[in-house]
Amino acid sequence: MSTGLNDNEIISKVLSGEQQAYAELVNRYQNYVFTLVLRIVKNREDAEEVAQDVFIKAYKYLADFRGESKFTTWLYTIVNNTCISFLRKKKLDIHSLDNEKVFEMADNQDSGMRANMVEQKSKLAMVSNAIGMLGPDDAEIITLFYKAEQSLEEIAQILSVENNTAKVRLHRARTRLKEKMETHFAAEVKDLY
Amino acid sequence: MNTHQGTEERLWNYIDGNSSAEEQSIIEKLLQTDMEWKSKYGELLEVNRLLQSSELEAPSMRFSKNVMEEIAKLHIAPATRSYINKKVIWGLGIFFIVMIVGFLVYGFGQMDWTADTDGTISKNINKIDFSKFFSNTWVNAFMMINVVLGLFLLDNYLSNKRKEFRKQA
Numbered sequence: 001m002s003t004g005l006n007d008n009e010i011i012s013k014v015l016s017g018e019q020q021a022y023a024e025l026v027n028r029y030q031n032y033v034f035t036l037v038l039r040i041v042k043n044r045e046d047a048e049e050v051a052q053d054v055f056i057k058a059y060k061y062l063a064d065f066r067g068e069s070k071f072t073t074w075l076y077t078i079v080n081n082t083c084i085s086f087l088r089k090k091k092l093d094i095h096s097l098d099n100e101k102v103f104e105m106a107d108n109q110d111s112g113m114r115a116n117m118v119e120q121k122s123k124l125a126m127v128s129n130a131i132g133m134l135g136p137d138d139a140e141i142i143t144l145f146y147k148a149e150q151s152l153e154e155i156a157q158i159l160s161v162e163n164n165t166a167k168v169r170l171h172r173a174r175t176r177l178k179e180k181m182e183t184h185f186a187a188e189v190k191d192l193y
Numbered sequence: 194m195n196t197h198q199g200t201e202e203r204l205w206n207y208i209d210g211n212s213s214a215e216e217q218s219i220i221e222k223l224l225q226t227d228m229e230w231k232s233k234y235g236e237l238l239e240v241n242r243l244l245q246s247s248e249l250e251a252p253s254m255r256f257s258k259n260v261m262e263e264i265a266k267l268h269i270a271p272a273t274r275s276y277i278n279k280k281v282i283w284g285l286g287i288f289f290i291v292m293i294v295g296f297l298v299y300g301f302g303q304m305d306w307t308a309d310t311d312g313t314i315s316k317n318i319n320k321i322d323f324s325k326f327f328s329n330t331w332v333n334a335f336m337m338i339n340v341v342l343g344l345f346l347l348d349n350y351l352s353n354k355r356k357e358f359r360k361q362a
Contacts, residue, residue, distance in 0.1 A: 035250040177244075
């Protein structure tokens with residue numbers, strides 16, 4: 001099904017009027033975008049809607065992509081902005097790291113996730129669940145670095161921050177993730193180390 | 194606590210490959226000699242490995258189809274750079290800079306620099322009669338132009354919004 005074309009070649013085709021070529025970009029990046037959105041908005045239904053919105057916006061403004069950065073970096077910038085708007089609408093203060101609602105939501109998820117953990121007994125599920133307990137900012141930066149294959153410079157560009165700020169944020173996010181794992185999955189973590 | 198955090202930060206930089214060559218050799222030595230560092234390194238390396246191997250989530254089967262159905266109704270917007278003329282932006286910038294500089298020159302030109310007897314500028318500033326400037330015809334004319342320009346921009350903005358709304362309807 002894959003055309004073997006790189007992102008920029010597909011974009012040129014779409015811009016020249018071949019709308020169907022865009023499906024290749026959607027298929028290529030839907031899992032990355034969906035995972036990133038899901039980790040920020042923390043709800044599958046909302047994530048599906050927001051991720052869809054991201055691809056629609058990306059299509060609408062595709063002519064603005066100049067090819068100066070990777071297509072994914074540009075796409076994840078749209079993800080970041082769309083998620084911020086979505087969370088604002090949901091009245092969640094995403095910038096507050098001590099935001100009570102975020103942690104309350106994470107704690108609520110925790111009980112469900114613990115049940116899930118018993119079934120899955122998987123280290124990967126534990127990491128995924130621990131990421132789900134993080135605040136949106138932390139979950140986003142970890143996903144961008146580890147799953148979306150973005151360098152610290154590209155992450156800084158996506159989040160509109162300095163390179164050093166992105167580095168510090170990533171470090172803090174990993175520290176908090178480790179704390180979540182040690183607090184909520186103590187037994188599993190003991191096996192790990 | 195700070196030392197602990199410092200150790201983790203240095204180790205994360207080492208794992209990410211962001212340490213300098215000098216720092217790398219220091220950390221390598223510490224990992225060989227210091228058990229605490231070695232144990233912490235093992236922990237962080239395992240977290241790093243797990244994060245790298247974590248799986249991606251997949252949206253519903255209809256996701257791609259939904260997106261393609263939605264974009265079928267849309268047209269790609271023209272690139273922003275095609276309708277924003279840089280010359281206009283530069284022109285506006287230069288206009289405002291000239292206005293500000295003009296006002297500063299005019300303002301300072303109105304000041305009586307010889308009135309100061311003890312050589313301090315602060316007292317001189319206190320003596321300025323600002324009401325004199327704001328009752329000036331030129332200042333009033335400038336204010337008027339700004340108000341008219343503001344109303345003109347507001348009208349433009351609202352008529353654009355109306356056009357967009359009609360298009361969508």
